[in-house]
Amino acid sequence: MKALIEKYNTPVPRYTSYPTVPNWKPETFTKQDYLERLEQGFAQANADGISVYVHLPFCESLCTYCGCNTRITINHKVEEPYANAVIKEWGLMTSHFTEKPRVREIHLGGGTPTFFSPANLKMLVEGLLENADIPADASFSFEAHPANTTQEHLDVLRSLGFDRLSLGIQDFDPKVQKAINRRQSVEDVNRVMKGAKQAGYRSVNFDLVYGLPFQTMEGVQDAVEKVIELRPDRIAFYSYAHVPWMHPGQRAYSEADLPSPELKLALFTMGRQMLLDAGYVAIGFDHFALKTDSLYQAYAAGTMHRNFMGFSDLRTDYLIGLGVSSISDIHNGFGQNIKAVEPYIEKVNNGIIPIFKGHLHSERDSYIRDKILDLTCKHVASWKDDSLENREYMNSCLPRLEELVNDGLVIIGDEEVRVTEKGRVFVRHICAAFDADMHGVETKQRFAQGV
Numbered sequence: 001m002k003a004l005i006e007k008y009n010t011p012v013p014r015y016t017s018y019p020t021v022p023n024w025k026p027e028t029f030t031k032q033d034y035l036e037r038l039e040q041g042f043a044q045a046n047a048d049g050i051s052v053y054v055h056l057p058f059c060e061s062l063c064t065y066c067g068c069n070t071r072i073t074i075n076h077k078v079e080e081p082y083a084n085a086v087i088k089e090w091g092l093m094t095s096h097f098t099e100k101p102r103v104r105e106i107h108l109g110g111g112t113p114t115f116f117s118p119a120n121l122k123m124l125v126e127g128l129l130e131n132a133d134i135p136a137d138a139s140f141s142f143e144a145h146p147a148n149t150t151q152e153h154l155d156v157l158r159s160l161g162f163d164r165l166s167l168g169i170q171d172f173d174p175k176v177q178k179a180i181n182r183r184q185s186v187e188d189v190n191r192v193m194k195g196a197k198q199a200g201y202r203s204v205n206f207d208l209v210y211g212l213p214f215q216t217m218e219g220v221q222d223a224v225e226k227v228i229e230l231r232p233d234r235i236a237f238y239s240y241a242h243v244p245w246m247h248p249g250q251r252a253y254s255e256a257d258l259p260s261p262e263l264k265l266a267l268f269t270m271g272r273q274m275l276l277d278a279g280y281v282a283i284g285f286d287h288f289a290l291k292t293d294s295l296y297q298a299y300a301a302g303t304m305h306r307n308f309m310g311f312s313d314l315r316t317d318y319l320i321g322l323g324v325s326s327i328s329d330i331h332n333g334f335g336q337n338i339k340a341v342e343p344y345i346e347k348v349n350n351g352i353i354p355i356f357k358g359h360l361h362s363e364r365d366s367y368i369r370d371k372i373l374d375l376t377c378k379h380v381a382s383w384k385d386d387s388l389e390n391r392e393y394m395n396s397c398l399p400r401l402e403e404l405v406n407d408g409l410v411i412i413g414d415e416e417v418r419v420t421e422k423g424r425v426f427v428r429h430i431c432a433a434f435d436a437d438m439h440g441v442e443t444k445q446r447f448a449q450g451v
């Protein structure tokens with residue numbers, strides 16, 4: 001496995017969307033066409049319920065490795081106007097809904113959602129849910145910083161229907177934490193984890209990162225051992241992407257402080273093996289779940305879904321993104337909000353939907369999107385019942401799989417491909433063979449390394 005991971009450690013999209021964001025065609029996008037599509041498809045999407053993502057960008061200090069859209073401030077007066085703007089934006093969107101939304105999923109991401117006081121989070125969520133139906137299987141989640149998540153946060157969000165949370169851990173090594181300017185103790189994590197379970201949350205996720213400055217084999221081994229002891233239901237074990245020209249905070253350390261590519265690979269393979277040995281099941285490339293967790297159960301049942309929030313155990317066709325930089329996915333179109341806080345609030349207060357770019361899917365885009373979703377979530381894609389034109393397209397992509405077939409990662413059948421057990425880690429490379437935008441383009445600068 002180590003040799004294969006080394007071999008396929010090449011730039012490849014994460015396929016949280018298709019087309020991937022760098023391949024959108026903003027020149028053919030208009031907000032009006034996008035909203036027309038949203039209205040046309042709403043009733044059908046709403047039958048299964050929709051998802052809502054809310055971006056809460058504020059953080060009290062900058063973690064130097066951060067790649068998110070953030071606003072650093074210690075002024076908590078920003079909370080209320082921002083929350084009110086998000087509620088107003090939701091109102092602008094719902095005016096294009098053709099019936100009352102059934103909100104099956106909410107995710108609060110950031111930034112640091114727990115920057116907001118429990119009272120302001122309550123005001124925000126109640127404002128969103130005021131004119132919505134909540135199906136019985138709805139699941140709400142939020143990202144939590146272990147250092148500032150209080151029991152009150154946990155209790156208030158639980159009372160609003162939140163049942164999952166994700167804790168950013170990254171690493172426990174004090175030298176690494178100092179370099180990335182993010183300090184949280186095992187005690188903090190333990191406190192939030194215990195509090196969440198007592199409050200009735202059904203699933204806790206930990207985010208870990210490998211490839212951070214000053215990470216060592218011993219340090220990552222120690223962090224993963226501590227994580228295994230705390231036993232979260234899910235773990236995302238992400239690769240650090242060093243792109244200081246995009247995120248200048250990463251200039252706080254130099255490239256010489258980062259693990260070499262060989263060490264980074266060794267950190268991943270060691271951490272991965274430790275998690276597998278501890279009873280976690282690998283889902284996709286960098287996610288792990290206990291068999292008792294609903295993500296594993298959806299994965300095993302072939303009902304798992306993937307969208308801009310990553311893997312999900314609920315399948316919805318509409319994801320409405322609210323707040324700065326959020327992306328909405330309406331199945332045959334994407335729309336992204338402007339990224340700066342003040343212009344966002346101003347636009348929304350003036351009754352303008354703050355989308356600044358997007359993509360409208362062609363029929364071929366939608367077709368490929370469905371096949372890529374089948375590959376990432378079900379590990380099989382078939383086209384024998386599809387139109388002649390689409391079958392010809394899929395068959396024309398097969399020669400690109402030759403090396404993956406020779407390495408035992410994928411099996412080509414009668415107008416279908418099946419990802420092998422060993423190939424699941426490399427599913428993104430298999431998807432790339434069918435990605436119409438990937439061929440003839442220079443991928444190196446545009447997508448992160450596989451590891």
Ligand code: SF4
Binds near residue numbers: 059063070110145
């Ligand atoms: S990593 Fe998270 S908490 Fe840190 S600056 Fe980025 S968004 Fe904020």
